Amino acid sequence: MNRVKTGVIGLDSLLEGGFPEGRSILVSGGCGTGKTIFCMQYIYNGAKEYGEPGVYVTLDERPALIREDVIRFGWDLKKLEEQNMLQLVDGTIAKLGMPSEEEFSLPVTGFDVDKLLLEVMRVIKRIGAKRAVIDSIPALGFNFESSNEVRKAVLKLSYMLMRSGVTALMTSEVNEGNAKYGKYGVEEYVVDGVIVLHYMGVGTQSNRTLHIRKMRATHHSEDLHPIEITNKGMTVHKIEEEYAEA
Numbered sequence: 001m002n003r004v005k006t007g008v009i010g011l012d013s014l015l016e017g018g019f020p021e022g023r024s025i026l027v028s029g030g031c032g033t034g035k036t037i038f039c040m041q042y043i044y045n046g047a048k049e050y051g052e053p054g055v056y057v058t059l060d061e062r063p064a065l066i067r068e069d070v071i072r073f074g075w076d077l078k079k080l081e082e083q084n085m086l087q088l089v090d091g092t093i094a095k096l097g098m099p100s101e102e103e104f105s106l107p108v109t110g111f112d113v114d115k116l117l118l119e120v121m122r123v124i125k126r127i128g129a130k131r132a133v134i135d136s137i138p139a140l141g142f143n144f145e146s147s148n149e150v151r152k153a154v155l156k157l158s159y160m161l162m163r164s165g166v167t168a169l170m171t172s173e174v175n176e177g178n179a180k181y182g183k184y185g186v187e188e189y190v191v192d193g194v195i196v197l198h199y200m201g202v203g204t205q206s207n208r209t210l211h212i213r214k215m216r217a218t219h220h221s222e223d224l225h226p227i228e229i230t231n232k233g234m235t236v237h238k239i240e241e242e243y244a245e246a
């Protein structure tokens with residue numbers, strides 16, 4: 001099986017070289033755990049370092065703000081967008097029934113998963129994308145009535161993305177201490193892999209970790225790995241490194 005480099009420093013070696021090609025992976029965690037940074041790093045490095053075009057669908061955070069935020073990491077999205085190596089699809093404002101200023105956005109009337117897919121497929125085809133991100137599933141979910149609907153929607157998303165040949169990440173939120181890995185408790189069963197990000201504050205110390213909860217067809221690390229967000233983006237550490245430093 002071919003592997004897709006994650007672009008996240010330290011992660012590939014925990015996954016037999018990367019994500020299984022053509023599969024869908026859920027990136028789950030509470031607010032501020034780094035889901036958006038993780039996914040953007042996958043798309044950015046995919047385009048910049050590995051020459052693989054990527055599509056980033058943002059449903060929570062406006063594209064203009066994402067572009068601004070990641071300048072901190074030295075990631076110039078605009079430049080890659082101009083080269084058609086990366087495209088942001090704005091799904092934030094369509095949900096409010098307002099037109100977007102972005103080149104790629106969702107139709108303003110009757111927002112649903114099918115319309116989202118249609119637009120995403122169009123952009124994937126246009127730039128020949130190999131990577132895609134849907135950030136986030138709960139942001140699609142305000143009109144989902146039952147977990148069965150969510151399961152069907154996530155299944156449809158991952159199936160269509162697989163058919164288009166991309167390796168896809170989707171984000172979902174969880175509350176710390178919650179036994180589920182996705183907001184609805186069904187997303188994690190449908191996807192091929194689950195990466196969980198944690199953030200724990202203890203006194204004046206804060207502690208970020210990453211855990212590979214599942215990755216089909218992969219012999220992967222089962223440890224809770226310390227992660228760091230610096231001005232270079234996200235780095236995943238091996239457990240031994242931490243012990244060595246202590």
Ligand SMILES: Nc1ncnc2c1ncn2[C@@H]1O[C@H](COP(=O)(O)OP(=O)(O)OP(=O)(O)O)[C@@H](O)[C@H]1O
Binds near residue numbers: 031032036038173
């Ligand atoms: N330049 C930076 N250096 C260090 N840490 C940073 C930097 N930029 C952001 N962070 C950390 O990353 C967090 C934001 O990460 P991100 O937006 O990826 O989280 P998220 O899981 O997507 O959150 P949400 O659920 O709100 O969408 C910030 O709250 C901050 O703690």
Ligand SMILES: [Mg+2]
Binds near residue numbers: 035
């Ligand atoms: Mg986010």
